[in-house]
Amino acid sequence: MPNQANLFVTEVAGNLEAEKQTREIARRVLTTEAEALMAMADDLPTDFELAVNLILSSRGRVITSGMGKSGHIARKIAATLASTGTPSFFVHPAEASHGDLGMVTEEDVCLLISNSGETSELGDITAHCVRFGIPIIGISKNNESSLMMAATCELTLPAMPEACSIGMAPTTSTTLTLGLGDALAVALMERRKFDLEHFRTYHPGGKLGARLATVDQLMHSVNGLPLVDVTAMMSDAVLEMTARGFGFAGVVDDSGRLIGVISDGDLRRNLSGLLERNAFEVASKNPVTISSGTLAAKALATLNEHSINVAFVVDDRMFPLGIVHVHDCLRAGVS
Incomplete structure (x- = not known):
C-alpha cells in the first residue's frame, strides 16, 4: 500500500506553480525583514548609547522580560548577554507578579520588551522598577506607550510592516528586537574588552568548547616528558623514548631549553653506529613546536601540516612545558 505521506509530498512537489509561489513568499518575508534591519541600522x-552606558555602570544584572513572542526574544537576549560578559537572566512577567519580583534588585537594570508598549502583564514589573528607582530600558514600536513613558x-523600533500577509x-x-539585542550585547562585550579567553570561560562544553580549548588544557605535563641532556648518549635516549611511550624525545641544553627532537624516523636514519653517538648528533634541529596558549584546533592543524603525531608545547624561550598528541585533540572533540 502506498505511503500516504509520500503521496502527499509527491503531489505537492509536482505543483510547480505552488513551489514558485512558496519561494516568492520566503523572499518577500526575508526582504521585508532585511529592509527593516537596514532602516534601524x-x-x-536615540537612546542606544545611553542604554549601553547604563548597563556598563550597573553593579547588578540585566533583567529581561516580555510576554509571548517578546518573551522568547527577551530570553534569547538574556542568554546572549550572559555568554558575552554581561550577567543577565529572564524573568517571566506573570511570575514576577507572584513573587519573582524579588529577583529584581535596586542594583539591576531591567530590559522590558513590548511591541505595543501596553502589555498588561508587564505592569507589575514596570511599577516595581519605578517604585524602587530601578532603571528601565524599554523596547517598543510605540514611544508614547505606558512602557516607554x-x-x-x-x-524605539522603526515603524516597519510585519512580514506576514495580514x-x-x-x-x-x-x-528587529532580536537584532537590537544583539547590537547591545556586542557593543557591551567590545566596550568591556571581552576577548577569546573570556569567551572560552563561558563556553566550555560541546563542539564550541572543544574548538576554544588550548593545548595547555590538553597537553601531558612537564613531569612526564621524555627529555635528555645534549650530551646524553643515544642508549640513554632510546631508553627514555621507550619508557615515556611517546615515540620521541626532546634534547635540551644545559639551561633546559629545547634544541632538538629525536623521533623514530631519526633512529632509522641513523642506524649505523647509533648507540655510540650522542643525542644531539642524531636529533632533528629546529623541531616543530607548539606555543603555549595556542588553540587546540590550530595545534592539530600544525601537526597535520607537518605529518607528525606529537609535538612539544614550549614557552616563548623554548622551555618545554608539555606534549600534545594528535589523539589528545581528537579525544577532546577538536577536528
Missing part, C-alpha cells in the same frame, strides 16, 4: 534608536532609556503576526518586529 541607518537610524539607531516609564522607561529610563527608550529604544500584517499581524510578530515577524519583522521580533527580528
Whole structure:
C-alpha cells in the first residue's frame, strides 16, 4: 500500500506553480525583514548609547522580560548577554507578579520588551522598577506607550510592516528586537574588552568548547616528558623514548631549553653506529613546536601540516612545558 505521506509530498512537489509561489513568499518575508534591519541600522534608536552606558555602570544584572513572542526574544537576549560578559537572566512577567519580583534588585537594570508598549502583564514589573528607582530600558514600536513613558532609556523600533500577509503576526518586529539585542550585547562585550579567553570561560562544553580549548588544557605535563641532556648518549635516549611511550624525545641544553627532537624516523636514519653517538648528533634541529596558549584546533592543524603525531608545547624561550598528541585533540572533540 502506498505511503500516504509520500503521496502527499509527491503531489505537492509536482505543483510547480505552488513551489514558485512558496519561494516568492520566503523572499518577500526575508526582504521585508532585511529592509527593516537596514532602516534601524541607518537610524539607531536615540537612546542606544545611553542604554549601553547604563548597563556598563550597573553593579547588578540585566533583567529581561516580555510576554509571548517578546518573551522568547527577551530570553534569547538574556542568554546572549550572559555568554558575552554581561550577567543577565529572564524573568517571566506573570511570575514576577507572584513573587519573582524579588529577583529584581535596586542594583539591576531591567530590559522590558513590548511591541505595543501596553502589555498588561508587564505592569507589575514596570511599577516595581519605578517604585524602587530601578532603571528601565524599554523596547517598543510605540514611544508614547505606558512602557516607554516609564522607561529610563527608550529604544524605539522603526515603524516597519510585519512580514506576514495580514500584517499581524510578530515577524519583522521580533527580528528587529532580536537584532537590537544583539547590537547591545556586542557593543557591551567590545566596550568591556571581552576577548577569546573570556569567551572560552563561558563556553566550555560541546563542539564550541572543544574548538576554544588550548593545548595547555590538553597537553601531558612537564613531569612526564621524555627529555635528555645534549650530551646524553643515544642508549640513554632510546631508553627514555621507550619508557615515556611517546615515540620521541626532546634534547635540551644545559639551561633546559629545547634544541632538538629525536623521533623514530631519526633512529632509522641513523642506524649505523647509533648507540655510540650522542643525542644531539642524531636529533632533528629546529623541531616543530607548539606555543603555549595556542588553540587546540590550530595545534592539530600544525601537526597535520607537518605529518607528525606529537609535538612539544614550549614557552616563548623554548622551555618545554608539555606534549600534545594528535589523539589528545581528537579525544577532546577538536577536528
